[in-house]
Amino acid sequence: MANFFSDNKDLQYHLSHPLMKRIIELKERNFADAAEYDYAPQDADDALDSYQRVLEIVGDVCGEVIAANAESVDHEGPRVVNDHVEYASGTVRNLEALNAAGLGGMTLPRRFGGLNMPVTCFAMANEMVARADAGFENIWGLQDCAETINEFATEDIKAKFLPRVSAGETCAMDLTEPDAGSDLGAVMLKATWDEAAGVWRLNGCKRFITNGDGDISLVLARTEEGTKDARGLSMLIYDKRDGGVKVRRIENKLGIKGSPTCELVFNNAPAVLVGDRKMGLIKYVMSLMNAARLGIAAQSTGLCEAAYREALKYAAEREQFGKAINEFAAVREMLKNMEAKTLASRAMLYETARFVDIYKQLAHISHDRSLEAEERQEMKFYNRLADGFTPLAKMFASEYANEVAYDSIQIHGGSGYMKDYACERLYRDARIMNIYEGTTQLQVVAAINHVTKDTYLEQMLRYEEEPRSEATAAMAAQLVELRKVYEQVVERVESFDKEANGYKELHSRRLVEIAGYILISHLMLRQATEVEADYLNAAKIFVKYAAKKITEAAYYINTSEKSDVELFG
Amino acid sequence: MEKVTKIVVMAKQVPDTRNVGKDAMTAEGTVNRAALAAIFNPEDLNALEMALQMKDRIGTATVHVLTMGPQRAADVIREAMFRGADGGYLLSGKEFAGSDTLATSYALACALRKINPDIIVAGRQAIDGDTAQVGPQVAEKLDLPQVTYAEELIAIDDKEITIKRRLERGSEVVVSPLPAVITVNASAKECRPRNAKRVMKFKYALATSELATADDKLKAFIDERSYLHIVEFAAADVDPDPAQLGLSGSPTKVKKIENVVFQAKEAKTLTSDDKDIEALMQELIASHTLG
Numbered sequence: 078m079a080n081f082f083s084d085n086k087d088l089q090y091h092l093s094h095p096l097m098k099r100i101i102e103l104k105e106r107n108f109a110d111a112a113e114y115d116y117a118p119q120d121a122d123d124a125l126d127s128y129q130r131v132l133e134i135v136g137d138v139c140g141e142v143i144a145a146n147a148e149s150v151d152h153e154g155p156r157v158v159n160d161h162v163e164y165a166s167g168t169v170r171n172l173e174a175l176n177a178a179g180l181g182g183m184t185l186p187r188r189f190g191g192l193n194m195p196v197t198c199f200a201m202a203n204e205m206v207a208r209a210d211a212g213f214e215n216i217w218g219l220q221d222c223a224e225t226i227n228e229f230a231t232e233d234i235k236a237k238f239l240p241r242v243s244a245g246e247t248c249a250m251d252l253t254e255p256d257a258g259s260d261l262g263a264v265m266l267k268a269t270w271d272e273a274a275g276v277w278r279l280n281g282c283k284r285f286i287t288n289g290d291g292d293i294s295l296v297l298a299r300t301e302e303g304t305k306d307a308r309g310l311s312m313l314i315y316d317k318r319d320g321g322v323k324v325r326r327i328e329n330k331l332g333i334k335g336s337p338t339c340e341l342v343f344n345n346a347p348a349v350l351v352g353d354r355k356m357g358l359i360k361y362v363m364s365l366m367n368a369a370r371l372g373i374a375a376q377s378t379g380l381c382e383a384a385y386r387e388a389l390k391y392a393a394e395r396e397q398f399g400k401a402i403n404e405f406a407a408v409r410e411m412l413k414n415m416e417a418k419t420l421a422s423r424a425m426l427y428e429t430a431r432f433v434d435i436y437k438q439l440a441h442i443s444h445d446r447s448l449e450a451e452e453r454q455e456m457k458f459y460n461r462l463a464d465g466f467t468p469l470a471k472m473f474a475s476e477y478a479n480e481v482a483y484d485s486i487q488i489h490g491g492s493g494y495m496k497d498y499a500c501e502r503l504y505r506d507a508r509i510m511n512i513y514e515g516t517t518q519l520q521v522v523a524a525i526n527h528v529t530k531d532t533y534l535e536q537m538l539r540y541e542e543e544p545r546s547e548a549t550a551a552m553a554a555q556l557v558e559l560r561k562v563y564e565q566v567v568e569r570v571e572s573f574d575k576e577a578n579g580y581k582e583l584h585s586r587r588l589v590e591i592a593g594y595i596l597i598s599h600l601m602l603r604q605a606t607e608v609e610a611d612y613l614n615a616a617k618i619f620v621k622y623a624a625k626k627i628t629e630a631a632y633y634i635n636t637s638e639k640s641d642v643e644l645f646g
Numbered sequence: 647m648e649k650v651t652k653i654v655v656m657a658k659q660v661p662d663t664r665n666v667g668k669d670a671m672t673a674e675g676t677v678n679r680a681a682l683a684a685i686f687n688p689e690d691l692n693a694l695e696m697a698l699q700m701k702d703r704i705g706t707a708t709v710h711v712l713t714m715g716p717q718r719a720a721d722v723i724r725e726a727m728f729r730g731a732d733g734g735y736l737l738s739g740k741e742f743a744g745s746d747t748l749a750t751s752y753a754l755a756c757a758l759r760k761i762n763p764d765i766i767v768a769g770r771q772a773i774d775g776d777t778a779q780v781g782p783q784v785a786e787k788l789d790l791p792q793v794t795y796a797e798e799l800i801a802i803d804d805k806e807i808t809i810k811r812r813l814e815r816g817s818e819v820v821v822s823p824l825p826a827v828i829t830v831n832a833s834a835k836e837c838r839p840r841n842a843k844r845v846m847k848f849k850y851a852l853a854t855s856e857l858a859t860a861d862d863k864l865k866a867f868i869d870e871r872s873y874l875h876i877v878e879f880a881a882a883d884v885d886p887d888p889a890q891l892g893l894s895g896s897p898t899k900v901k902k903i904e905n906v907v908f909q910a911k912e913a914k915t916l917t918s919d920d921k922d923i924e925a926l927m928q929e930l931i932a933s934h935t936l937g
Contacts, residue, residue: 115847115871115873116843116844117846118846126849127845127846127849130846131845131846134839134842134845137839137840174839177838177839177841178838178840178842179841179842179843192842192843192846
């Protein structure tokens with residue numbers, strides 16, 4: 078009777094965060110829906126209670142159905158039959174269970190059949206699904222494409238597609254092509270206006286498309302003939318019911334084998350435009366990608382949880398030299414570090430998700446009425462934090478997923494290398510997480526602006542002002558010192574960069590990581606202050622680890638001369 | 647007006663005997679209910695699923711749950727509403743305490759006469775008593791045909807139902823006229839999960855006696871929404887012969903209870919055929935038991 082929500086106190090802690098009250102206020106707008114929908118909440122407590130109950134359902138389906146199918150899905154995988162994807166049988170059962178539970182359209186408004194839940198709760202659901210089966214999370218988590226439709230499409234398009242997502246239809250975002258991966262501005266899939274039919278027609282090819290045969294696809298295509306860069310790209314919706322797209326093949330991958338990664342051929346496929354022409358990459362893909370990155374942070378955190386639990390269980394059962402291996406210091410240290418990294422990923426994930434919830438919801442409200450000056454300020458404030466935190470959350474969680482999965486096999490020893498234990502699948506599944514939806518290196522590119530524009534520094538200072546318990550006081554003081562180290566290395570890098578072009582680029586990952594370690598450490602101290610029994614130990618372990626990482630990186634920067642630019646040139 | 651088919655699922659709240667600890671039994675040899683979590687009897691969940699499938703097929707049908715037990719047994723009704731039932735009936739009162747299967751089926755039959763359903767569905771048996779008697783006894787008392795060990799709903803219309811039954815060595819398909827009592831086997835389809843919107847809609851549903859102790863705000867809230875009111879029958883509401891209820895209506899007397907210690911976890915029968923032995927060897931090697 079496994080329930081991935083009930084058995085995870087940390088998730089419950091994050092659901093009870095004080096900022097949830099504000100999120101509910103914005104999400105429910107005076108609880109007006111209660112008059113119209115019998116499942117809408119009456120007040121904030123009622124809403125939070127509903128979130129809790131819905132997440133328990135997700136936890137139940139994950140623990141009882143999805144986790145049980147994960148191994149067979151990994152072996153069976155999807156197939157191409159008559160130009161379309163046929164999921165592994167376990168994947169079909171997973172979708173049936175989630176749809177029976179009515180978990181489509183989790184964040185969508187009720188008027189489109191959605192549950193109107195915050196992004197934070199959706200991220201929790203994604204985390205649990207990924208803990209059960211990371212590859213399946215890709216398919217199910219893509220329902221957040223609907224958020225982009227909800228944000229930018231016309232009312233007609235919303236009314237046509239969003240209720241279908243709420244009913245459980247799956248989505249895809251068709252962005253990459255053989256010659257356009259990280260560089261999406263190079264997308265060539267052609268969209269031409271068919272005057273007679275009154276639709277756009279898509280022709281060309283897409284590659285590496287997750288769930289490429291999904292029911293509803295957001296397609297990045299070139300609507301402006303003769304253009305070659307991002308300014309000629311628009312966002313369109315292709316409806317599988319219309320036909321015109323064939324799946325040429327499914328990639329044979331290292332991991333997340335249940336998730337069909339498709340090569341698609343568009344042959345006069347009809348499509349409708351979302352939002353304005355030429356804004357496809359510049360505006361809509363950026364929105365889509367930010368949501369997708371948060372999704373990967375959730376997926377990575379779920380994988381950390383799974384890999385850590387597998388290791389914990391094995392270390393308690395496996396005996397060597399007459400005792401359980403978790404009695405050996407070397408194994409215990411690994412386990413404690415894995416736990417701390419899992420908690421750290423989660424702390425960053427939900428802090429980011431809360432920021433996203435507040436600014437997104439204010440943005441939705443601004444479509445219906447003009448915001449008060451105070452609200453505009455609030456939206457700007459949280460928008461900036463969300464933009465700054467999203468790449469950090471994605472980067473840290475996905476790197477930790479790899480590290481925790483690596484250590485999980487290490488704790489299993491030789492057995493972990495065999496196919497007999499889940500840790501080998503988790504290790505394979507984790508490997509893509511710091512690659513797709515923007516590699517770690519590209520997250521650094523997104524984050525470095527927030528180093529130079531002080532988004533991170535200002536937030537560190539705000540965290541320093543939060544009340545801290547006596548037990549965390551020494552660590553809080555240490556974080557102040559580490560923040561000064563951060564300021565010093567940022568200053569050094571910026572001043573050197575003026576003379577040695579490329580110096581900042583050379584050290585940007587180190588700077589971003591230092592910022593990330595300090596910010597996450599603050600979150601760990603906050604948790605340790607609030608619930609000492611659950612978090613103090615992990616906070617101590619994490620801050621030690623962070624201090625070591627920061628010191629290493631700072632040492633590297635402080636001993637790096639301008640000429641190093643050429644060294645790596 | 648189109649006829650609405652009334653389906654009633656008989657369900658029972660039971661102690662979770664699948665996870666028993668050492669304090670599961672009292673010194674008197676009865677089940678120590680306080681030490682065990684109260685759950686929806688597993689085969690009654692299979693029954694609920696089959697009832698919901700009937701409703702899905704017929705379209706114009708309702709599914710209600712009938713349960714007999716203390717006030718907290720209303721949890722079973724709420725759980726069923728979260729998964730798809732329209733509502734329920736709680737049959738509750740001290741008169742019912744100590745019922746064996748005869749008294750239980752008598753009380754349920756009295757309530758069912760009041761409800762007057764077209765189809766009655768129940769789990770094959772409950773995991774606390776394991777008798778499998780209540781369903782068939784209810785059918786006898788109401789003079790209805792019964793289909794036991796139901797595994798799959800093949801077809802249903804307003805006159806008859808076609809069911810695949812699980813037998814010891816195979817299965818058979820039977821057709822029964824309606825109304826009828828169907829008891830469902832654990833091998834039938836598992837029950838659908840709770841549905842998010844239904845949970846949010848029905849989470850405040852209360853039975854009459856629960857409502858009596860609720861605060862005024864909740865009372866007013868439920869008063870405005872009849873679907874949140876779980877019908878509660880006291881003994882007097884179902885016109886019984888008091889002598890046939892509870893302990894006085896229960897001829898079963900427990901003489902003695904013994905603990906049985908299992909020697910082996912599971913048994914497997916092999917023939918002396920070489921193929922069987924070879925298969926066993928391979929299985930043991932594959933599972934690393936041997937070699």
